[in-house]
Amino acid sequence: MTALATILKSGANELGIALSPNAVAAFGAYYRLLDAENHRQNLTALSGVDEIARLHFLDSLALLRFAAFDAARVIDIGSGAGFPGLPLKIAVPSIDLTLLDATDKRVQFVENLCAELEVPAECLHARAEELAHEPQYRESYDIVVSRAVARLPELCELCLPFVKPGGVFLAMKSADSDTEIAESRTAIETLGAEFPPSCADYTIPGGDLRRVVVIRKVSPTPATYPRRFAKIKRSPL
Numbered sequence: 001m002t003a004l005a006t007i008l009k010s011g012a013n014e015l016g017i018a019l020s021p022n023a024v025a026a027f028g029a030y031y032r033l034l035d036a037e038n039h040r041q042n043l044t045a046l047s048g049v050d051e052i053a054r055l056h057f058l059d060s061l062a063l064l065r066f067a068a069f070d071a072a073r074v075i076d077i078g079s080g081a082g083f084p085g086l087p088l089k090i091a092v093p094s095i096d097l098t099l100l101d102a103t104d105k106r107v108q109f110v111e112n113l114c115a116e117l118e119v120p121a122e123c124l125h126a127r128a129e130e131l132a133h134e135p136q137y138r139e140s141y142d143i144v145v146s147r148a149v150a151r152l153p154e155l156c157e158l159c160l161p162f163v164k165p166g167g168v169f170l171a172m173k174s175a176d177s178d179t180e181i182a183e184s185r186t187a188i189e190t191l192g193a194e195f196p197p198s199c200a201d202y203t204i205p206g207g208d209l210r211r212v213v214v215i216r217k218v219s220p221t222p223a224t225y226p227r228r229f230a231k232i233k234r235s236p237l
Contacts, residue, residue, distance in 0.1 A: 003050075004027065005024050011205035015065065015202075017065070023091050026117050027057055027090060029117055030086070030087075033113055035047070035052075037109055043081040044056065054204055054205065054206050056081075056083050056087070060083050060088060062210070066212050067168050069092045073098075073142050074088065074095050074097050074098070074142065074143045074144070075099075075144050076144075077146040077155075078100070078102075079101050080101060080147075081109065084145050085121070088145070089121060098123075099114075099121055099123045100124045100126060101124075101125065102127050107123050107124065129158055129227065132162055132226050137162060139165065139221065141162050141167060142164065144169045146159055152177070153186070153236040153237055156171075156215065157227070158226055161221045166217065166218075167216075167217050168215065168216050169193070169215040169217065171212070171215065172210065173211045175208075181213060186237045190222070191222075191225055191237070192222075193215045193218060194216045197213050197215040197216070198216075199213055199214070
């Protein structure tokens, strides 16, 4: 058994997640392709088996504990090198996955990666604030996930318009995000979701304490949102 497989199996067990042999093999191929491409373009600041396995793969898989992903339609906003969406799809093949990023080179990488891994997913090069106004994407997802670095009020405006009423937005944040969450009240309520959100803290096996902010959509988002990104940045809700 490889070092990556050992870390993944042990960590998944700690998280209460079952990984099939096919999933473990796919993660091995994912690591090799990511490592090779990272020498050509800066996809991730993390490197090495231990960091990638724990801080990318297992951190992504931890989301499986906080929503019903089986057969769900899921979009990952700002997916970068595929996190957290692609690890979720590898672990739960029934997910109908869309990976969205505004950087073309990253989208090309995940598109090629999905083809190599034989993991079907829609890979889109677009800006979230523009795509969210397209009828085929707006309010059409059961679950929206994001590990993007934007502050939560901004992230909510980019992500909640994709969530169907009754669905959830899972925002991956640090465990010390209480102030950021409190500052998101206006955004969350304006965009049709419940405040306060539920927060679940978890520890990455062998790593740090993290938090998932679970925001439930209860009514449609007003048609004016999301606004242009410059306006979101200049004047967050």
